[in-house]
Amino acid sequence: MEKGYALSRRTAVLGTAGAIVAITLAPKPVSASLQPATEAAIKKLIGERTLKEGRITLRLPPIAENGNTIPLTVAVESPMTAADYVKAVHIFADRNPTPDVASFTLTPAMGRAEVSTRIRLGQTQDVVAVAEMSDGSLFVGRQEVKVTIGGCGG
């Protein structure tokens, strides 16, 4: 009886964990709407040019217990040669008090378009990366982070 209860509870817990994983792994459409401040910040950057999806890998934890220091790595597919490289990568946090997080200026000397830092997120939200290529084309990537304790103000 006791054992049966324990098993069913474990099954329930495993079931819940599975559901959480399924939710966090569900891809977020890049085109889903952003907050007006984020839209404005991206618009200011790209003007009338269009964003394409792809090429960008944003590595962030799906769940962050502490919003004050969240590891972020962004990588962009590119040969990083003098003729074809990633010029810049811009990071935005959709629901922070201000959406700007960082702008990276890259050069072919890097050999690989990959950078890492640690960021603050005030609440659960999407992190957006915009990459500018040397030929002027623009790519966008997006990743959600669930934040348990926010990291802005205090």
Added chain:
Amino acid sequence: MAAPIGQPRVRLPSNVKAGDIIEIRTLISHPMETGQRRDSSGNLVPRDIIKTFIATFDGQEVFRMDLHPAISANPYIAFAFKAEKAGTFEFTWINDAGTRATAKAELRVG
């Protein structure tokens, strides 16, 4: 009154061969005050952040980062670099007040 910029720390990998793509890791002590936080008496603590990071190799700029208040305290910045030859990295961190901190590191290529 700007917070002092702490001692920078830089780490380069050892046993680098020509052509390797390596990761350069840097860390500097700084509170990165967002300008949104209130102190114990309810007054806003003024913004005071490191806003620029520049990395050069033998005098040539190879990587730059513009930081905003959403970068965590004690900024950690890491970037890829293709090691073609030995040389000297110079790293510069600049705060809102324009104060700079610098560090140098020698890249050895075996």
